[in-house]
Amino acid sequence: MFESILDCSAKAIAELKLLRLDSSKCDDAPPPTGVDDKRRVRKILSSGGNGDSAKPNRQQRKRSRLASDSVTLETPVPHYDGHQWRKYGQKLINNANHPRSYYKCTYKQEQDCGATKTVQQYQQDGGTDDPAMYTVVYFGQHTCKPAGNNTDAAVVKTESTSRSSGGGAGKLSPSDSQCSNISVTCTSVVVDHHQRTASIASNCELLDMAADLENTEVNTYDQIYEEAGFSPFDLDTDWAIDAHGHDLLKYGW
DNA sequence: TTTATTTGACCCAT
DNA sequence: ATGGGTCAAATAAA
Known part of the structure; x- marks a missing residue:
């Protein structure tokens, strides 16, 4: 398991490094x-x-x-991202073993929130030790305000095939081994400096994070978490896409 | 009764 | 013509 964690972390870092190379073509x-x-x-x-x-x-x-622009997450737990989503469609996609599900923000009607996401399983669930992996692509930004003082991440009941957290609390500890499989990519890296705040984790910052991690002896997810201070999967954190949909933002704990 | 999901149809981009 | 994104009626769940 330890080796698996290491391997997955290395993969994520490698991917982020690749994206870092592309980040120079940040254009408006x-x-x-x-x-x-x-x-x-x-x-x-x-x-x-x-x-x-x-x-x-x-x-x-x-x-x-x-x-x-979009932000892509690869994760074994696609429904725990701090926001509430409503499923509005599902399609079989060419050359894909699993259907793609389409979600929009639950508060689209009330708050005219334009955020959407798609979730698609890309890895066959090979067994209990091999959790299914999902590609989650986020579009647009959340303009809605989270309802209530809901400190627990929003739990979205969706596909019946969802096997995440098997009825447990909708909260993952950073040491949850599943979290080691997360990687973050983006289709476009455009930083609007006017939009940024101290608590923002932009794509570029994520990429910097990856670079920093690479220079550090990081052997466990706990250490990654410690080094970064937060992770895109931190459920105590509220995440959003910036006003132009370019960056993954952290707007609260 | 209200709210969420499913699913076939519709529509647009390629 | 086809693939993929969205709608909305039907259905299920709370």
């Missing part, structure tokens, strides 16, 4: 913020209304989704 690409008015448009359409207004909206949205 302000993603349009698509307004989700589709439901109403659909209603109008289905009631025989003029459908011309539908096209720009949908186009705008789809384009924004495809062109938008």
